[in-house]
Amino acid sequence: MNAVFGHIYRYFLLLTLAGIPAFLSSCKTNLTRQTNNDTSAQEQFVSTADTCLRMPENAFADVYLNLNSPAVYDYYKSRGFALHWGDSAQASAMIEVIHTVRLYGLLSQDYHVAEVESIRSNPSCASRQRLDALLTDALFTISSHISKGRLRPLTVDSVLLEGRAALSTPSDIQHYLATREPRHEGYRMLRSALTAIYDTLPAKDRHQLLDGVTSDSISAQRLIKKIEVNLERWRWEDGLFEKDHVWINIPAFEVIVFRSGKEVLRSKAVVGAPGKPTPTFSSAIECFTVYPYWHVPRSIAVGEYLPSIKKNISFIPLNNLEVLDNRGNILRYDTLPWHTYNHNNFPISLRQREGTHNALGVVKFQFDNPYSVLLHDTNAKGLFRHENRARSHGCIRMEKAIEFAYYLADNYSRYTSEQVAGYLETKTMRRIDLDRQLPIHIRYFTVAYDGKALKEYGDVYGRDKQLLNQYYNTGPIVTEKKLGG
DSSP states (O other), rough: OOOHHHHHHHHHHHHHHHHHHHHHHHHHHHHHHHTOOOOOOOHHHHHHHHHHTOOOOOTTGGGGTTTTHHHHHHHHHHTTTBBTTTTOOHHHHHHHHHHTGGGTTOOOOGGGGGHHHHTTTSSHHHHHHHHHHHHHHHHHHHHOOOOOOOOOOOOOOGGGGGGOOOOOTTHHHHHHHHHOOOOOOOOOOOHHHHEEEHHOOOOHHHHHHHHTOOOOOOHHHHHHHHHHHHHHHTOOSSSSSSSEEEEEEETTTTEEEEEETTEEEEEEEEETTTTTTOOEEEEEEEEESOOOOEEOOOHHHIIIHHHHHHHOOOOOHHTTTEETTTTSOOOGGSSOGGGGSSOOOOOOEEEEEESSSSSTTTEEEOOOOTOOOEEOOOOOOOGGSSSOOEESSSSETTTTTTHHHHHHHEEEEEESSHHHHHHHHHHOOOEEEEEEEEEEEEEOOSSEEOSSSEEOOTTTSSHHHHHHHHHTTOOOOOOSSSOOO
């Protein structure tokens, strides 16, 4: 049996015990309404009632059309095609979940809300069967969306293997869904904020927004949508972060260091400009270097420095640059045919010598990534005075870089902060390898809990606009990439 069905079968089994008796009672009540002398009508109704207790065995039957999850038919097959919901209180509870699913940051139209409402009062067998399939599909889909995200392709989710006791009261469905939500504190705080917003709204606005109808409360509607797309981002996270890690939220322009789950250092940061965005990814800091060289990225060397060098060869010594061949040997810059160099012909590299003039400042932190992104000090301290600090070529400049270097030396290496201070004082280049790597996570959240309160940040790269279009079906459904752009 498919993994998802094993879990769902266990979850639904006891619920069925509550649902089917209620449905049988309903059928019995209807049956007594027939006249005693109408034997043929009674026999016909008994036959119909028996049929109503089962789902069609044909996988192409109308009741299985246009469902979100491929798991629905196989689920019914695994239980001998018996209905799950019937007329039980659980069915009513599930319908209520669909109507209020926006409290999770999801949209009710994804879960057949219109069709459910149109057929729930129809007593025909086909309608009862269709309603049962719709509710099962809704629970499968909501469970997946809450756990892994709405914009990810719906898959048979191995997470559903978690053994969980079947529950039997109307509140159990919501309790079950709560177990499927991400456990990140950032997610939980956003969910709490979303609930609080709905709780403070007038009843009319609350119902309008839960139903996906434009509300008169424009500011609340805007914030709700912003929270919803940021909840979606949290659902893309694969697991909890380590107790010790570095957290960089690009729109917040901040670096936060955590130890044993508690914040130990917070620093302003400068991130990539909109045209050269800092990518989002995870890695681990392996080492840091005091008084580092800066190996100028080829894109900067060719796109920005080469035109200046062609105009004035003195640009090289004035900026403390060295010219290297492909073996790392230093070349005499004044003997090279600069006029022949271009984007397609640039057989050299540029390196800036160490020092306070260096673009990396006096310390850089290295972690493996395919984007050549660094976390580092800077020689342009004035950038930290700006409110909008999206001003770099993609690397992340840290205001408290030296303080962070001291922290790493004392807690993650065989060196001490006093030794690092000595290297800085004597302007000695020194690489400090960490005894254990420190995870670093670079993310993009425009609404986030900063440890004290919920804060909104600017959409510096326009990603909210793109994601909002995708989330509310005004654009193509594609998942936001975890990289720059």
